[in-house]
Amino acid sequence: MKGRSLKGFILSNIVPIIFLVFAALAIPISGLSYRYLFQEIITRLSRDTFLVLALLVPVLAGMGLNFGMVLGAMAGQIGLMLAVDWGVVGIPGLLVAALIGTPISVLLGFLCGYIMNKAKGREMVTSYILGFFMNGAYQFVVLYCMGGIFPIKSPQLLLSRGYGVRNALSLAGIRGALDSLVSMEIHGLSIPVATFIVILAFCLFLILFEKTKLGQDMRAVGQDMVVADGAGIPVERTRIVAIIISTILACYGQIIFLQNIGTINTYNSHEQTGIFAIAALLVGGATASKANIVNVFVGVLLFHLMFVISPTAGKNLIGDAQLGEYFRVFVSYGIIAIALLLHALERRRVRIARMKMENESVV
16 A cells, blocks of 8 residues: 555655756756855746745646746736836835736637637637737837837837837836845855745745635636536636636736746746746646645745756756756746647546546446
8 A cells, every 4th residue: 555655655756856966966067156146036936936926826726737828927017117106115015016917818708718618628728819819918018018009208218219118127116125125144055035925925825815706716617617507506607706706816826936036027028927837836746637735845946946946957067058048948848739739638537537437327
C-alpha cells in the first residue's frame, strides 16, 4: 500500500518534482549565492503570486486555465497610464489605477465569459484566441486613441506626433508604493510585508469564497453542468461571473506586478502575463481541472527559481547564457502544451466512461 501511495504521489506531482530536481542540480552550477536566491524568490513571490491566484476561480467553475486573463492585465495598464498622466502617486495612484481598471475589467470579463459560453468544452483555446483579438483592440486604443480621442495632459506620455503612448513609461511616483508601505529586513533580506498581507488576504478570501453559495454553485458547475442545470443553478451566468472575477483580479495583479517593476512596456507588458501565470500554476502541480492555493505558491517558487538560475547555469555550463533563456521559454510553452494534452485525454476518458455507463443502463 505504501509503495502504491508513493507511486501515486510521484505521478500526481511529477512536474514539481522534475523542477525541484532541476533546481537542485542547477543552483550549484549557477554559482549564485543563497542570499541572492532567497531575495529573488521573495521579490518574485510578492510580484507574481496575485496574478497566478487570479486563475483559480475559473478552474473552480470548470472553465480550465483562463488565458483571457490578459484582458484584465490590459485594463490594469490603462489604469496605471491614466494615474501617471493625472500625477497621482503612491498608494493613491495604485487605487486610482484599480478604480479605472475595475469597470474595464468587468466589461471585458463579461465579453470573455459570454463568448466562452458559446464555446463550451473549448474554453481555453477560445480565451487564448480572444486574448490575441483584444490585444489588437488595446493596441489601437493606446497607439491611436490616447492623445487623440482620449485627452492626455502629460506630453511625456505621448509620442512626438502628439498622440499614442510611448513604448515605455516610468512609474517613478508609483514604483514600490505597495512593497515599501510596510517592509522589513531579516538577515539582509528585504521583505515587502504589505504586499504579502494583500496576497494572504486574497488567499483567505478564496477559501471563504468557496464556502459561499456562489462558490458552491461554481464547484457544482465545474463538476457537471448538466446536473448543475437540473439543480436550478444558472450555469451560464455562474460561468460569466467566474470569468469577470478572474479578469478583475488579473487587473489588480498586473498593477501589483508593475508597481514592483517600476516601468510599463506599453505594448508588450501584458502579452506574456497569461502564459507565465498559467505555466507557474501548472509547475506547482495543478491541472486544467484542479488547482489550489498550495499549487500557486509552489509553482511561483519553482518556476521563477528556474528563471533566476537558468541563464547563469547555462553560461557557466556551456558558456552561453542565452541557452537558459531558450530553455525557460521552451519549458513555459511545453508545460502548457502537455497540460492541455492531458486535459484532452482526461475529458476523452470521462466521455468514453459515461457512454459505456449509458449503454449498460440501456441494456
